[in-house]
Amino acid sequence: MDKLAAKYYASLIEASNVHSLVVCALSAAACATSASLVQLYLLDQDKTRLNLYGQCKDEHTCLTQDISYDYYHDALLQYCLTQNKPIITNDVSSFSLEINFLPQENKSWRSLLVLPLLNRQQIDGLLVCASFEAMDWDNKTALLQDFYRLTFIQYTRLIALQVKDTAPIKRDKESVVTKEHYGLIGSSPAMKSVYSLMSKVLHTPFTVLVTGETGTGKELVAKAIHHYSIRKNKAFVVQNCASMPETLLESELFGYSKGAFTGADKDHLGLLREADGGTLFLDEIGDMPIVLQAKLLRVLQEGEVRPLGSNKTFKIDVRVIAATHRNLLDEIKKGNFREDLYYRLAKFPIELPPLRDRGDDILALVDFFIDNTCQFLGRKKSIISQCFMDKLLSYSFPGNIRELKGLLERAILLADDEQLEAQHLHVSPDRQLTTKDNSLKDSVADYEREHLVKSLRDHQGNQTKTAKQLGISRRTLVYKIQRLNISKEEFSN
Numbered sequence: 001m002d003k004l005a006a007k008y009y010a011s012l013i014e015a016s017n018v019h020s021l022v023v024c025a026l027s028a029a030a031c032a033t034s035a036s037l038v039q040l041y042l043l044d045q046d047k048t049r050l051n052l053y054g055q056c057k058d059e060h061t062c063l064t065q066d067i068s069y070d071y072y073h074d075a076l077l078q079y080c081l082t083q084n085k086p087i088i089t090n091d092v093s094s095f096s097l098e099i100n101f102l103p104q105e106n107k108s109w110r111s112l113l114v115l116p117l118l119n120r121q122q123i124d125g126l127l128v129c130a131s132f133e134a135m136d137w138d139n140k141t142a143l144l145q146d147f148y149r150l151t152f153i154q155y156t157r158l159i160a161l162q163v164k165d166t167a168p169i170k171r172d173k174e175s176v177v178t179k180e181h182y183g184l185i186g187s188s189p190a191m192k193s194v195y196s197l198m199s200k201v202l203h204t205p206f207t208v209l210v211t212g213e214t215g216t217g218k219e220l221v222a223k224a225i226h227h228y229s230i231r232k233n234k235a236f237v238v239q240n241c242a243s244m245p246e247t248l249l250e251s252e253l254f255g256y257s258k259g260a261f262t263g264a265d266k267d268h269l270g271l272l273r274e275a276d277g278g279t280l281f282l283d284e285i286g287d288m289p290i291v292l293q294a295k296l297l298r299v300l301q302e303g304e305v306r307p308l309g310s311n312k313t314f315k316i317d318v319r320v321i322a323a324t325h326r327n328l329l330d331e332i333k334k335g336n337f338r339e340d341l342y343y344r345l346a347k348f349p350i351e352l353p354p355l356r357d358r359g360d361d362i363l364a365l366v367d368f369f370i371d372n373t374c375q376f377l378g379r380k381k382s383i384i385s386q387c388f389m390d391k392l393l394s395y396s397f398p399g400n401i402r403e404l405k406g407l408l409e410r411a412i413l414l415a416d417d418e419q420l421e422a423q424h425l426h427v428s429p430d431r432q433l434t435t436k437d438n439s440l441k442d443s444v445a446d447y448e449r450e451h452l453v454k455s456l457r458d459h460q461g462n463q464t465k466t467a468k469q470l471g472i473s474r475r476t477l478v479y480k481i482q483r484l485n486i487s488k489e490e491f492s493n
């Protein structure tokens with residue numbers, strides 16, 4: 001990197017948008033390491049999702065289309081993020097763990113470097129370098145970390161500039177993150193019931209069980225409960241119970257003392273103690289091994305934890321929020337989940353509705369994600385064509401909000417300009433709503449049409465007043481008028 005440093009540092013400083021910044025950061029790493037593959041992952045604002053921002057493969061740099069990367073299933077990446085330790089090996093095949101983040105190639109990957117990237121003492125991302133040859137990367141880590149520290153400073157500056165440039169963006173009322181919505185987007189009746197439940201449990205120490213299909217926002221709700229509660233200044237600790245083997249999960253959760261097992265060369269606090277005073281979010285609780293369920297129940301009942309290999313117990317004050325997409329009552333019947341733990345966890349259940357039951361929320365979410373993605377990419381805000389929106393609205397979203405977000409990010413990247421057309425939306429045809437659904441859709445549309453026309457008539461065609469009465473934004477109203485093909489004659493007296 002030394003020789004190249006000047007060139008890349010200069011490009012870093014000169015980058016005028018996030019896109020060119022990422023390209024520069026990837027090229028610099030590829031050049032410094034001579035790796036065949038360089039990937040840059042960044043954590044999202046909430047520090048829960050890892051997004052693949054771009055990769056440089058065989059000197060070809062590109063921003064990726066599959067932005068969100070579900071790293072919970074990659075123990076290696078999780079390890080680097082949680083332990084803040086790089087992984088360097090010249091024998092990738094010796095790992096017993098599956099490495100899903102490296103693309104399948106005809107040859108086998110031989111060397112791997114996974115480097116945690118620090119931004120003001122916090123881990124904000126990971127740099128992955130891989131090669132088919134043996135490499136000597138030990139002496140590159142400090143250089144790369146320094147370079148990326150500067151990249152983060154520049155990144156923050158560019159984002160701030162973008163925000164300033166686009167201000168004042170007047171956002172729709174429903175896309176504004178309001179306090180009563182706890183930072184979540186959506187004001188459908190189904191979501192309002194969720195907010196009401198959240199408001200009841202916020203200031204209690206109750207354990208909460210958040211259920212709902214995958215991608216409905218269970219983790220986001222857990223985080224909101226923490227951030228709006230009196231525990232907000234203490235830790236919010238996340239553990240996915242499906243991503244680790246039983247013994248590792250046990251030592252992660254309960255901690256261990258030095259010498260408890262081979263390799264335990266120092267005391268390990270464990271997540272329950274790390275979350276003391278704060279909140280522990282146990283995702284995919286339905287997948288927790290049954291032996292650990294019994295141990296967790298004991299901790300919840302007694303309010304104390306005993307690390308592995310220790311005879312001391314420690315008092316803890318932790319609010320546990322658990323989440324699952326499984327039906328725990330079914331799991332109890334199958335013998336996979338303890339009934340006593342279920343009743344302990346489900347003291348206060350919150351069920352999140354799937355996206356298809358959230359009515360107009362989809363419009364607010366689309367607006368929100370498009371805004372965020374375009375801002376991040378330094379692009380003008382995308383314009384949605386009618387055919388794009390129609391295709392979107394006739395899709396059933398099995399992956400819910402996460403899928404919606406991914407589809408929009410991909411569409412924005414695929415579009416050559418700011419206009420989003422139907423061909424930019426890659427949805428599986430067998431998930432388009434069926435004819436049967438369509439007849440229901442038509443009846444709903446007929447009813448909606450009638451209701452809108454009446455409301456518009458009542459307000460002499462005044463859109464602001466009509467939107468206010470209907471509890472939607474003016475922009476949504478305009479969109480609906482267009483979609484339902486309502487002409488002016490129909491509501492003017």
Ligand SMILES: Nc1ncnc2c1ncn2[C@@H]1O[C@H](COP(=O)(O)OP(=O)(O)OP(=O)(O)O)[C@@H](O)[C@H]1O
Pocket residue numbers: 049183184185186212213214215216217218219220221283323324325401402405
């Ligand atoms: N109401 C919302 N407003 C804005 N973004 C949301 C909302 N709900 C979910 N999201 C976004 O959708 C994605 C998925 O959310 P999250 O991870 O919380 O879902 P989940 O139900 O926990 O998923 P899984 O079951 O797969 O663990 C995240 O990027 C999250 O930020």
